[in-house]
């Protein structure tokens with residue numbers, strides 16, 4: 287090719303490039319304009335919409351976790367990231383959502399695939415969950431059922447009424463959730479009229495946290511039930527320590543309360559007491575149902591208070607309590623509660639399965655731990671040991687308590703102290719023991735015990751404790767991630783021993799549908815050898831620690847059971863009440 291030809295080719299090339307650049311730019315402009323017009327025209331809340339319109343500090347769950355894991359530090363100033371046990375938390379899932387399972391789990395893998403594809407639709411958690419979720423952003427939503435119900439399907443089916451309420455709720459959330467036209471309009475209106483009463487199309491319930499993760503989870507579940515009953519949109523105020531633990535529960539929307547809201551740190555907001563005193567409803571109300579209150583928000587369980595609360599468009603709820611029993615007490619809610627939950631002791635079980643799906647990071651930890659240590663056992667026993675006064679409670683006394691409970695109820699086998707080798711080795715079954723505690727002593731002691739001697743039943747016992755954090759840490763994302771992982775793993779066990787009064791244990795028993803053996807609560811060294819050491823619970827529901835003390839006429843309530851036959855005093859806390867499944 288000569289120079290002239292080369293020049294001509296070069297000129298032609300320049301012309302073509304310029305034309306191409308112009309055409310490309312025009313195409314991009316047309317596409318963007320079209321997308322934006324669709325965006326504003328549609329009422330619906332598409333996934334794109336969330337990503338584009340969410341305020342920059344309310345990130346997606348994945349990003350939220352990574353950000354907060356980087357930024358948080360524990361009380362000793364240690365970076366969470368440096369103590370993170372897994373470098374990369376991705377879960378290796380196939381297209382079908384089936385995970386990296388080992389050869390012996392082939393049946394499970396097949397079941398998993400057929401479950402997800404049953405009739406060409408996704409029947410997740412017996413229809414409890416909406417279909418249409420993206421699989422890769424929340425793998426646990428598609429896999430956890432199969433971990434939970436490996437041997438048989440769930441004995442507790444959600445009622446069709448609950449399912450229809452949930453589908454209806456999802457519509458409301460989609461229409462009114464953060465980023466929508468309704469949300470933005472309501473926020474503007476409320477900022478102007480927070481003390482006066484205002485009418486809005488959408489009403490909100492903002493859950494705000496108190497105490498540890500167990501308290502937070504059970505109170506979020508209660509808040510959601512209240513939102514369902516009152517057609518409110520549930521939003522959760524998550525700081526960095528809570529980001530990235532759960533998947534978004536509502537299809538094509540977010541439940542994260544945007545940080546740029548004028549009510550993120552509300553000031554000058556009306557309280558429940560002042561509302562009752564004035565007998566009129568403001569637009570924004572702060573409701574405190576925390577356990578530190580003597581008689582929290584007296585008459586919350588009464589229709590006359592609910593009439594006032596109903597008119598409040600924006601309710602900010604501070605609670606660490608599972609106040610679901612009080613919702614059954616409210617006459618105008620009772621029928622709906624019964625229709626939603628005909629098996630009354632399954633409220634947390636269903637609501638928990640609906641709301642709390644471990645994020646991919648959490649599910650990576652849970653499923654790998656499960657597959658590595660628990661999956662191949664014949665039986666899984668979960669032990670949760672919570673010390674409320676660790677400095678004055680001797681570990682030996684707690685260990686004695688744990689052993690006498692587990693041996694007495696044949697949850698763990700006795701040791702064969704006469705032999706050092708198991709004579710029935712050939713068909714010995716395997717028991718996996720999952721220990722959850724802030725302290726390493728319990729897992730270590732049990733492990734050593736079952737390694738040193740054979741058992742009289744010939745069973746092999748493997749003991750696994752995922753972490754021992756030493757103490758409860760606040761504002762620490764990774765600490766909460768570990769706690770969530772352990773609650774969830776406990777819920778995958780066949781039998782549970784938990785500690786009295788611990789909401790950490792309540793979450794595990796509720797998700798697992800298990801009635802645990804409750805360890806007697808050792809406080810200090812008061813009673814070192816209580817008898818019985820533990821007692822079986824009668825219900826899988828969490829205990830409501832501070833139920834109302836008065837009826838709606840102001841008389842003190844003495845016996846819950848006579849007024850509410852499906853409530854009983856809690857085994858672990860006699861002043862508390864919990865729901866029980868009785869036919870009335």
Ligand code: GDP
Pocket residue numbers: 497498499500501502671672722723724753755757758759765766768769770772787788789790791
């Ligand atoms: P409760 O105080 O027992 O009712 O349970 P909470 O979950 O509300 O608060 C206790 C907190 O202490 C947990 O959320 C964890 O942060 C921490 N914690 C207590 N026990 C354990 C445990 O066994 N494992 C882990 N990882 N953390 C625990």
